Amino acid sequence: MHLTISSIPAEWFWGEKALLSTNKHVMTIHLIDNDPLIAIQKAGRIISKQGIREIALIGDAWNLNRCWAFWQGFYSPKKESCITWPILLDKDRKELNDRIKVVDWVRHTINTPADELGPEQLVQNTIGFIFSIAKNDANYRILAGKSLLDNRYLGLYSVGRSSDRNPVLLTIDYNPSGDTKTPTLFCLVGKGVTFDTGGYHLKNSVFMNSMKSDMSGAAMLTGALALAICRGLKKRVQLILCCTDNMINGNALKAGDIIHYRNGKSVEVMNTDAEGRLILADGLIDASLIKPKFIVDCATLTSAAKIALGNDYHALFSFDEILAKELIKSAREEHEYFWRLPLAEMHRCHLSSNFADISNVTYCNSTITAGASIAAAFLSFFIENYRCNWLHIDCSASYYEKEVEKWSAGSTGLGVCTLANFLLAKEKD
Ligand code: BES
Ligand code: ZN
Ligand code: ZN
Numbered sequence: 001m002h003l004t005i006s007s008i009p010a011e012w013f014w015g016e017k018a019l020l021s022t023n024k025h026v027m028t029i030h031l032i033d034n035d036p037l038i039a040i041q042k043a044g045r046i047i048s049k050q051g052i053r054e055i056a057l058i059g060d061a062w063n064l065n066r067c068w069a070f071w072q073g074f075y076s077p078k079k080e081s082c083i084t085w086p087i088l089l090d091k092d093r094k095e096l097n098d099r100i101k102v103v104d105w106v107r108h109t110i111n112t113p114a115d116e117l118g119p120e121q122l123v124q125n126t127i128g129f130i131f132s133i134a135k136n137d138a139n140y141r142i143l144a145g146k147s148l149l150d151n152r153y154l155g156l157y158s159v160g161r162s163s164d165r166n167p168v169l170l171t172i173d174y175n176p177s178g179d180t181k182t183p184t185l186f187c188l189v190g191k192g193v194t195f196d197t198g199g200y201h202l203k204n205s206v207f208m209n210s211m212k213s214d215m216s217g218a219a220m221l222t223g224a225l226a227l228a229i230c231r232g233l234k235k236r237v238q239l240i241l242c243c244t245d246n247m248i249n250g251n252a253l254k255a256g257d258i259i260h261y262r263n264g265k266s267v268e269v270m271n272t273d274a275e276g277r278l279i280l281a282d283g284l285i286d287a288s289l290i291k292p293k294f295i296v297d298c299a300t301l302t303s304a305a306k307i308a309l310g311n312d313y314h315a316l317f318s319f320d321e322i323l324a325k326e327l328i329k330s331a332r333e334e335h336e337y338f339w340r341l342p343l344a345e346m347h348r349c350h351l352s353s354n355f356a357d358i359s360n361v362t363y364c365n366s367t368i369t370a371g372a373s374i375a376a377a378f379l380s381f382f383i384e385n386y387r388c389n390w391l392h393i394d395c396s397a398s399y400y401e402k403e404v405e406k407w408s409a410g411s412t413g414l415g416v417c418t419l420a421n422f423l424l425a426k427e428k429d
Contacts (some may be wrong), residue, residue: 001026001027001045001052001054001055001056001285002025002026002027002055002056002057002058002188003023003026003028003043003047003055003058003070004025004026004027004028004029004057004058004059004061005028005029005031005040005054005059005061005062005066006028006029006030006031006059006061006125007030007031007032007061008030008068009030009032010020010028010030010291016251017030017032018030019034019039019042019043019046020043020046021045021311024137024323025059026058027199030351031061034047036066036069037065037066037069037335037346038069038072038325038406039075040073040198040213040319041069041070041072041217041406042073042405042406043070043073044069044070044071044072044073044074044075045073045074045403045406045408047074047263047406048073048074048075048076048081048337048408049403050424052122053079053082054081054082054083055081055082055083057070057083057084057085057086058086058088059086060287062085062086062088063088063092064092064095064096065093065335067085067096068087068099068337069087069335070199071099071100071411072080072081072097072103072220072406072407072412073406073407074167074289074407075104075107076409077107077108077111077408077409077410077411078265086110090334093367096228098226098227098231099416101230101243102223102226102227102230103223103227103416103417104224104413105129105222105223105226105411106219106220106223106411106413106416107410107412107413108214108411109125109215109222109411110213110215110219110398110399110410111212111213111218111409111410111411114194114195114211114212114213114245116212117194117212118163118165118194118213118245119144119160119165119166119192119194119243119244119245120144120165120168120243120428121194122168122192122194122218122241122243123168123170123192123216123241123243125138125172126170126172126218126222126241127172127370128218129222129226130164130174130225130226130239132220132264132393133226133229133230134174134226134229135283135339136171136336137174137176137178137229138173138174138175139172139173139175140170140171140172140173141171141173142168142169143168143169144166144167144168145160145166145167145168146171146205147355148169148278151232151276152261152262153168153169153262153282154259154261154262154282155242155259155261155279155280155281155282156169156244156279156283158243158253158257158269158278158279159199159244159246159253159275159278159279160244160279161201161251161252162245162246162247162248162249162251162253163244163245163246163247163249164247165245166214166244167242167244167245167279168244168358169240169241169243169282169283169286170192170226170239170240170241170242170243171197171238171239171240171241171286172238172239172241172351173236173238174225174233174236174237174239174298175183175231175236176233176234176235176236177235177236179300182236183236183292183293184235184236184237184238184257184290184291184293185235185236185239185240185292185293185294185426186235186237186291186292186294186295186296186423186426187237187240187286187287187290187292187294187295187296187426188221188224188225188238188239188240188296188297188298188419189240189241189242189280189283189284189287189295189296189297189298189396190215190217190218190219190220190221190238190239190240190241190297190298190299191214191215191216191217191218191223191242191276191279191284191298191299191300191301192215192218192219192222192241192242192243192244193211193215193243193244193245193246193276193300194212194214194215194243194244194245194274194408195211195212195214195246195247195273195420196208196211196214196245196246196275197211197244197245197246197248198246198273199248199253199272199273199275200248200252200253200254200255200272200274201251201255201271201272201273202248202419203273205351207303209401210399210401213300213398213399213410213411214276214300215243216245216298216300216398216399216411217297217299217300217301217393217395217398218221218241218242218243218298219411220298220395220398220413220415220416220419221239221241221296221419222239222241222339222420223239223300223416223420224415224416224419224420224423225239225420225423227416227417227420228245228419228420228423228424231420232345232424232428233423233424235321235427237423238290238292240283240286240287240288241283242279242280242283244275244279245274246272246273246381251277252272253269253272254269254271254272255270255272256268256269256270256355256358257269258355261277261281261282261285261382263288263382264283264286264359264400265281265354265356265357265358265381265382266353266356266357267281267356267357267359267360268353268355268356268358268359268360269359269360270353270359270360270361270363271360272359272361274361274365274375275361276299276300276301276375277301277375277378277379278360280297280299280301280379281378281379281381281382282382283297284297284379284382285382286372287379287383287384288383288384288385293391293426294323294389294390294391295383295389295390295391296391296392296393296419296422296427297379297390297391297392297393298391298393298395298415298419299392299393299394299395300394300395300396300398300399301372301375301376301392301395302371302372302375302394303371304371304372304375305341305371305394305396306396307312307370308341308396309339309341309396309397310396311396311397311399311400311404312337312414313335313337313338313339313396313397314330314337314338314393314394314395314396314398314414314415315338315339315340315341315372315393315394315396316338316339316340316341316391316392316393317341317342317343317372317373317376317391317392317393317394318340318343318390318391318392319343319344319386319387319388319390320343320387320388320389320390320391321392322339323389323390324391326422326425327391327422328340328424329425330421330422331418331420331421332343333421334390334418334421335370336415336417336418337397338413338415339395340420341372342370342373343371343373343376343377343380343392344373347373347374347377348364348377348380348381348427350369350370350374350377351374351377355427357381357429360400361374362374371386373393375394375396376392381391390420393415395415397412397414397415398411398412398413398414398415399412400412401410408409408414
């Protein structure tokens with residue numbers, strides 16, 4: 001099948017403002033008064049749903065971003081596809097290939113069932129993928145199972161100890177200078193929960209069904225680092241992934257348990273389903289010890305962010321006005337969607353505990369609270385200088401349970417390009 005783009009409306013019998021028309025072996029996308037990239041992505045999805053898996057993009061109306069929009073919509077988690085791309089400038093062709101390689105990995109990894117992708121597999125896949133791109137410019141360190149306890153990574157250990165599969169902390173040090181004294185520009189800290197049952201605060205089945213995707217933050221940051229390296233990143237970046245299941249057994253976390261973190265903070269666990277913040281705390285303590293210029297964490301942390309923004313935007317939180325604006329700018333340049341939600345000192349006051357320094361959730365069940373902002377505030381207790389140079393992203397746009405006009409069911413890969421762009425923008429500062 002051939003696919004072309006036209007700015008002329010389809011003939012009347014295709015219906016008013018028809019997006020697509022067909023003539024023998026050629027389909028046409030009609031761009032009239034619609035946003036071209038959104039229209040092309042929707043067309044990609046419609047064509048994919050028809051079962052067409054081989055397609056050649058023809059004509060000269062295609063460019064890098066239009067090809068990319070088509071790929072995003074055409075992607076299917078169930079079927080391979082074969083797209084013949086139009087002629088593009090060499091640099092655009094390379095960028096398109098890099099985006100496909102990276103985002104395909106991210107989407108596939110997130111869509112993989114939890115049974116096939118536990119913490120250990122996630123870590124091994126991540127190492128394999130990053131090293132296929134970074135070659136000799138990176139090193140890694142793994143801490144797993146009992147070693148986490150021995151080294152006092154007690155958030156990650158406590159959440160992970162109730163699974164038959166060991167929790168794992170992965171640190172990948174991308175350092176093209178090869179000099180261990182080189183300062184680190186970014187620490188990227190990702191939530192890699194390979195399945196979130198909620199623990200003893202068990203999720204109901206509707207909410208549990210998509211929880212294989214609770215490692216989206218880790219996958220998204222891996223993709224961002226990989227794409228930034230493809231685009232020529234030369235500064236040192238450390239990726240810290242906190243990988244675990246959140247399960248139930250006789251040794252699981254219980255309500256009221258207290259975790260004593262390495263930074264001196266104690267946390268009373270008042271909800272075992274707020275596990276993301278418990279494991280990220282360990283990653284953020286490590287990040288603070290490294291003393292990078294910037295810390296960015298990504299996590300599917302709250303359903304509250306999804307309630308606020310749907311699946312359309314990732315939620316951004318920061319005390320740092322300038323840095324937040326720069327991230328939004330990076331997103332706009334990549335045609336991706338991020339929306340800033342509030343994070344202020346007042347949110348840090350909602351975590352009081354009767355038995356520890358803080359609780360992992362707001363105690364009182366009867367009032368409605370700003371769940372996503374309070375989750376972000378919780379993380380701030382584990383960052384030395386939380387008011388500057390730190391961004392938290394609650395990945396509300398990474399996964400659709402059902403397909404929609406623009407996206408197949410499953411992972412979107414949204415955010416990878418924005419974060420890659422942001423890493424490179426700050427490298428040049
Ligand atoms: N992984 C979930 C958040 C989530 C749910 C992300 C659905 C995407 C879709 C997280 O671990 C969680 O369960 N958070 C709780 C926190 C609450 C207990 C304060 C939530 O948001 O319900
Ligand atoms: Zn949870
Ligand atoms: Zn979770």
